[in-house]
Amino acid sequence: MNYRTLIILIMCIAAVAIAGCTSTQTGVTKSAVSPAPVSADLGGAQSVYSTNEGVSSSGRSVMIPVPTTGGGLPGQGTDTKIIRTADVSLEVSNVTGAVAVIQGIATTAGGYVSTTSIGTDYNNRPTGTVMIRIPAAGFDSALSGVQTIGKVTSISTQGQDVTAEYVDVQAQITAYQNQIAQYNLIMKNATKIDDVLAIQQQIDTVQTNLDRVTGRMKYLNSQIDYSTITVSLHEPEPVGGTQGHDFVAAINDGIxxxxxxxxxxxxxVISILPLIIIGGIAYGGYRYWKRKRPAEPKTGTPEQK
Structure with a gap:
């Protein structure tokens, strides 16, 4: 093997090696940038996104954001979310006055009165119901204040843990917001009307879902931040019965x-009127028959005559 042959052999080996490396690198690059197809509902509650290639009605490829399942345990980094409620039944001397006191308790605690109703029961005793919303931090003190108004006949408190639902709704909001942001970026690069309409339709769908979960989040925050206390009020039964003597009522009852x-x-009378008529007719007939009947001859002894 001469010198020239050796040089040609070395150049061939180098060319083969370079070609192999280039092929390997190209394959890795394609694998890295080509998104793995993900099958997921666009309306799902996720927080991490990849992209998937779709085809619009015009035949043009459009990169569509597809939600993927995010990691992490529910509740990590989130405080416990509790909805606290209480139902109290009180016996008070004056329902109207007790309602005013409860309203004062709510205002002092930084809350407000949600609903109020005053009426009477079947015995005409005054009754009332008051629902107040109190900041969660002042729930216990407000509940204690309500119990001092009268005699507690029943009381119950509830604490509903909604942490899992809160985290889930929070993730849904983030996911939908990210989706809308991705669609807006795609919209900027769209040049055909068909593509713009298809993307806008997806944006409208996601926006509807975002509005729904945002409303749910507002409701949860309202229930968590403000606890609810419902107070039922009634007056005691008076001594000697529910009502005293009422002379006017007695006259009315007599009338x-x-x-x-x-x-x-x-x-x-109306019910027996047919019988009266029939009886009258029968009696009249009898009297008539008796008058028309021939008189019987009188018989007797001479002494009797």
Missing amino acids: AGFFGVIDAIIVF
Whole structure:
């Protein structure tokens, strides 16, 4: 093997090696930039995104953001979210006055009165219901203040842990916001009307879902930040019965009874009127028959005559 042959052999080996390296590098690059197809619902609640290639109605490729499942355990980095409520039943001397006191307790605690109703029960005793919303931090002190208004006949408190739902809704909001941001970026690069319409339709769908979960988040925050206390009020039964003697009521009852008797007599007379008519006809017939009957001859002893 001469010198020239050796040089040619070395150049061939180098060319083969360079070609192999270039092929390997190209394959790795394509694998890195080509997104793995992910099957996921665009309306799902996720927080991490990849991209997937779709085809618009015009045949042009469009990169569509697809949500993927995010890692992490629910509740990490999130405080416990508790919805606290209480139901209290009180016996008070004056329902109207107690309602005013409860309203004062709510205002002092930085809360407000949600609903108020005052009425009477079947015994005409005053009753009332008041629902107040109190900042969560002042829930215990407000509840203690309510119990001092009257005699507690029943009380119950509830604490609903909504941490998992809160984290889930939070993740959904982040996911939908990221989706809308991705679609807006795609919209800027769209040049065909069909592509713009297709992307806008996706944006509208995601925006609807975002509005829904945002409303749910507002509701949860309202229930968590402000606890609810519902107070039912009633007055005690008076001594000697629910009502005292009422002279006017007695007169009214007597008049009502009198007219009741008159009504009963009228109903009775009308009911037996057919019998009276039949009886009258029968009696008249009998009298008529008796008058028309020939008189019987009188018989007896001479002494009797």
